[in-house]
Amino acid sequence: MKDESLNDAIISVKDLKKSFGGTEVLDGVDLDVYKGDVIAIIGPSGCGKSTFLRCLNCLEDPSGGSIFFEGEDLADMKVDINVHRQKIGMVFQQFNLFNNLTVLQNIMLAPVTVAKKNLRATKRKNFFIKVSNIFKKKDNKKELLPLGKTKAEFTEDAKNKAMELLGKIGLTEKADVYPSTLSGGQKQRIAIVRALAMNPKVMLFDEPTSALDPEMVGEVLDLIKKLANEGMTMVIVTHEMGFAREIATRVLFMADKGIAEQGTPEQIFEHPQNPRTIQFLNAVL
Amino acid sequence: MKTSWNLFKTQFITYGGYKTVLNGLLTTVEIAVFGLIIGVIIGTLIAIVKVMPKYKKLPRVLDKICTVYVAFFRGTPMVVQLLLGYFVLLPSLGIAADGVTVAITIFGLNSGAYVSEMMRSGIQSVDGGQLEASRALGLTYWTSMMKVVIPQSVKNILPTLGNEFISLVKETSVVSFIAVVDITKAFRSIGDANYEYIIPYLMLAAVYLILVLLITWGIKVMERRMKRNER
Ligand SMILES: Nc1ncnc2c1ncn2[C@@H]1O[C@H](COP(=O)(O)OP(=O)(O)OP(=O)(O)O)[C@@H](O)[C@H]1O
Ligand SMILES: [Mg+2]
Numbered sequence: 001m002k003d004e005s006l007n008d009a010i011i012s013v014k015d016l017k018k019s020f021g022g023t024e025v026l027d028g029v030d031l032d033v034y035k036g037d038v039i040a041i042i043g044p045s046g047c048g049k050s051t052f053l054r055c056l057n058c059l060e061d062p063s064g065g066s067i068f069f070e071g072e073d074l075a076d077m078k079v080d081i082n083v084h085r086q087k088i089g090m091v092f093q094q095f096n097l098f099n100n101l102t103v104l105q106n107i108m109l110a111p112v113t114v115a116k117k118n119l120r121a122t123k124r125k126n127f128f129i130k131v132s133n134i135f136k137k138k139d140n141k142k143e144l145l146p147l148g149k150t151k152a153e154f155t156e157d158a159k160n161k162a163m164e165l166l167g168k169i170g171l172t173e174k175a176d177v178y179p180s181t182l183s184g185g186q187k188q189r190i191a192i193v194r195a196l197a198m199n200p201k202v203m204l205f206d207e208p209t210s211a212l213d214p215e216m217v218g219e220v221l222d223l224i225k226k227l228a229n230e231g232m233t234m235v236i237v238t239h240e241m242g243f244a245r246e247i248a249t250r251v252l253f254m255a256d257k258g259i260a261e262q263g264t265p266e267q268i269f270e271h272p273q274n275p276r277t278i279q280f281l282n283a284v285l
Numbered sequence: 286m287k288t289s290w291n292l293f294k295t296q297f298i299t300y301g302g303y304k305t306v307l308n309g310l311l312t313t314v315e316i317a318v319f320g321l322i323i324g325v326i327i328g329t330l331i332a333i334v335k336v337m338p339k340y341k342k343l344p345r346v347l348d349k350i351c352t353v354y355v356a357f358f359r360g361t362p363m364v365v366q367l368l369l370g371y372f373v374l375l376p377s378l379g380i381a382a383d384g385v386t387v388a389i390t391i392f393g394l395n396s397g398a399y400v401s402e403m404m405r406s407g408i409q410s411v412d413g414g415q416l417e418a419s420r421a422l423g424l425t426y427w428t429s430m431m432k433v434v435i436p437q438s439v440k441n442i443l444p445t446l447g448n449e450f451i452s453l454v455k456e457t458s459v460v461s462f463i464a465v466v467d468i469t470k471a472f473r474s475i476g477d478a479n480y481e482y483i484i485p486y487l488m489l490a491a492v493y494l495i496l497v498l499l500i501t502w503g504i505k506v507m508e509r510r511m512k513r514n515e516r
Pocket of ligand 2: 206
């Protein structure tokens with residue numbers, strides 16, 4: 001269902017509600033994410049920041065309201081959520097690199113699997129076209145769909161792209177090692193490029209540096225900054241206030257089951273209006 | 286003792302008893318190996334159904350079917366399952382199959398019920414973040430399980446799977462109930478020839494023991510190799 005009357009936001013959240021069992025965590029959250037936005041979400045522990053972020057790619061099913069991705073309602077039963085997730089990169093606090101795969105395999109898994117699946121789907125459609133062509137007149141036969149790249153070709157492409165991304169973070173020599181041999185900072189940077197390998201329209205970060213030793217926080221934040229400068233659209237849940245202030249185009253302060261206050265970094269950090277925001281900032285700064 | 290040994294030697298070598306024993310050994314290994322392979326496949330499928338989110342109707346129906354399946358195969362003796370398969374199911378379906386095929390099938394089905402429980406705890410021992418990360422990349426539940434979760438859970442349950450293989454090997458000793466000549470039946474027939482069982486049955490025990498020791502060693506080697514792979 002495409003609703004053209006909607007604005008051109010990449011993600012549009014309307015009156016989002018979420019409860020676990022009986023306890024309500026989010027109650028009526030609205031948000032529009034536009035291309036190039038870097039949105040930082042701050043707020044006290046347990047206020048629902050992760051839950052909100054996880055609703056955006058349906059890792060949690062919303063209990064009410066709707067989420068539109070490029071104008072399509074994700075709650076629509078006809079929508080293939082997997083196709084949308086391919087365009088939404090997500091980075092977790094605990095990195096979640098696949099332990100059974102090498103770094104290179106980690107990065108290549110999704111692009112190659114998706115390309116394989118698309119190739120199979122095209123072949124299947126062609127098969128049905130061929131079958132239905134048997135019953136059609138000679139000048140009425142339907143054209144077969146182009147198959148595009150072969151398996152060898154798209155695997156090669158995915159590999160080149162993965163190596164290029166590893167080059168960008170200076171970890172080409174780690175391509176063939178398993179995640180257990182890496183430092184936290186290296187793991188998180190690889191988790192970020194693993195998401196980038198799918199060419200996402202937007203990246204979601206859930207406290208990307210909270211599980212890191214202090215000396216490794218910088219390298220991960222630098223990479224995120226680099227992405228922001230390249231124009232990547234991002235939503236970042238973070239406890240790093242300095243970082244949020246530096247790179248965010250908009251800061252959301254979450255409390256009491258929703259967004260209590262939002263504005264530019266300057267508005268939120270210099271002139272907060274909501275007493276909850278003031279109280280929170282006093283506690284963390 | 287001397288005469289027992291001589292009787293055995295004559296039966297084993299002169300009358301070609303060694304051929305029966307070798308064929309029996311092959312049959313035993315064949316049933317256990319293919320039984321385990323089928324068991325792992327069925328067990329994995331059942332385990333995936335068991336851990337699947339149950340919002341939709343299909344997973345719930347599948348779950349019920351799996352529960353009944355596991356209850357049946359764990360709740361009845363192996364021999365009874367063999368007898369049912371060979372003397373009841375085959376004739377009533379009108380299928381012509383030899384005892385070895387039936388034995389492999391029944392051992393596979395039976396082992397599937399046990400492997401499913403191991404596999405389930407193996408899957409649950411894998412950090413939930415692994416599945417989440419895979420789903421967040423847009424991979425389907427099925428692909429995520431097959432490419433990310435199951436490989437890690439197999440590594441976790443390798444020692445238990447080894448034990449399952451060992452008990453399969455030992456349990457195959459009942460297949461003579463459906464006219465299959467395995468290693469047990471082979472040695473018994475040598476004993477039957479002279480009603481002299483001491484040597485044949487001691488040898489039989491030794492063969493099982495060696496098989497089990499070999500498997501134990503094989504599992505150790507595999508485990509070590511898997512560990513080294515991830516360093
Ligand atoms: N799967 C779940 N089942 C039940 N309750 C949950 C679940 N996930 C989160 N909650 C509850 O929802 C509330 C919000 O959790 P959430 O993880 O979104 O908070 P957060 O803002 O990310 O906190 P933190 O800063 O500690 O990460 C918490 O009270 C939490 O206990
Ligand atoms: Mg959180």
